[in-house]
Amino acid sequence: MMITNPRRIVGSNAERTRLHNRQVVLGHVREKQPIGRAEIARISGLSTQAVSNIIAELEEDGLLLEAGRQSGGRGLPALQYRLNGDGAAALGIEVRPDAMFGALVNLEGETLFTTREALAGNSPATVAAVARKIRGEALAARLMSDQRILGAGVVMPGPFGNVGISGAGQSALQGWEDTNATALFEDALHMAVIVENDATAAAVAERVRGVASDLRTFCFIYFGAGLGLGVVADGEVQRGTFGNAGEIGHVVMTPGGRQCACGNKGCLETYASRIAAQAELAKAGIEVGSASDIERLYQERNPELMAWLDVAAGPLSQAIGMIENLFDPETVILGGAMPDAVLDHLISILTLPGGSVAVRPDRKTPRVLRGASGRLTAALGGAALVIHDTITPRITAKT
Template structure:
């Protein structure tokens, strides 16, 4: 379930009724109902600082739209029993699409954030000409499977690996999607899907997923290391997702962890993702005569205690340990979450082999949670984050997660 406690959301000052934005007031009411359902108009007005008449008008509109439903009356109070309202999760939904170099991932969430449909599709060609029609077909299948009308679709969150607009890196980096570097992603998909679209990099979307429905639900500041074709970083600080000037915040895969190390496709040597990523483990194993066509193969090899895979895990953990110390000392996070395309068992093996640096601000005696933990959403975490961004844009008064 996607709800964030009201106390954890950074609300804008409400002020007087006359000066407030109508859309903002709708979001205030929706967010309060989601956190406190069932609830009545008087409680909403008192808690949100709105007039009873303003709340009544908003409730009436939300009922007409089907977003809220009446669920009886509150008894035991003076006067006429007050009508109670709650969210109608079937009234609307959002779709998240993750575009990877070799696959499409879809996650569909109802208005409360429950995942009601998932799909993974292999891709031989992820270029715009091939991928956009596949995304349109996937969205159509999701709508049909969920037995919803297209009018109920709030929007689609499209996520993909970065960096965006870095021409030299895009030309050389195998983890970047081909032919997308000069594309206006939001505009292309809004035209193709005929609905609102939010575009985001995969690591940031994954961090949002864990913030709203995963292991970081109670955290305001944390880092998310996303294991994809490359390695990405999503950072939530004080409840806000960090984006950077050009949407490229968190390209941690291209920090150098070994001077003069393995040649990276970006042109540098010793980049972190040459040691820790899906492409790195595939290349490492291929050099030892072992093909890794999918995540299930990695799971099987780990169950067999394959010596080559264990060797890669040890090397990857060494470089990750160095990177974790850097992240902790820069961002002072509550924790660092691992997730993405790696199987859970491999992620757990990486975490178990970390040698976390002692010289870190995170090395405190009063710690109550682990410095590193595995995320809860698995392979679908970025797609779930894409859909979550759409829902929160509609139903929260301040997009604290995505501003």
């Protein structure tokens, strides 16, 4: 579909070592705050003087605050530090075929601003113009705040690059095949940009402030227009070679089944996605334009919608069993552009296979959970990715 700049680990020159050490200090503060310089030095392997210098720099940048003193025995009680949540923020933007969502999130993951903008088309020029509008609204919502904007995380439906399922169906963006998405958005937003798969970003959002906050290995089935899969293994996001890991919507679950726009027959997306629900409802003359329309129909117990849910549960149950055996997650989370009540109903009627590594007598977490971030999951995840990149080290620490 579109071209993105691949993430890569680079060599450790002096500037990158400095940035890495800043991330090390910020990471330890986030995990253990309030925390003092001596403890940071002990657990990081940095000298106390180096930690002191970095803390002074981070205080000047507004990212750290003093948090009182803690007595540790003789001598002057040690000064403690914590993150300054209001010292910085990140912008998250999700691009869907028919709409864009924006969210501004502070350093501690708190949501400061959200918006939704309808799209008349999803060409690169149109999307860039709406992104500029979202940026302006987000900055205006900060009022007189002096928060730094760390950058933007823009999340989009895959696949990235010109591959066999590019431009397939209603879940795809059109006209992006030769577009450098990262450059486009950096020019439109005038800030550093990370471009990410929507399902991957959604998984990060749930890891930061959702039902996966205490989990290290989980999978997230993301309901956008189609379906995507975000995978987090031992705390690390799995992206694949070109950022296309998790195209679960185009995995065949019913051989010889419904025709999919990608050319396959029986893809999961043709049974258990928002576009599948729209197609089934359209047969009954019911037009669905948003998740709110689906929510209203569910509240009315519309028979066509209820029948679609009953059909969707079968292929989705098989897909979840496959995901469990492939990735051995602590749980599989469902979330995105489906109303919470619909997802809860879908989860309640799943017939999960017994032949799964997830079936264990000592299991504590349910095999399937509903996400907590709602329809803004991916946009919030985009912002969370920027904050994650600010705080999490990207090169190997020296011992």
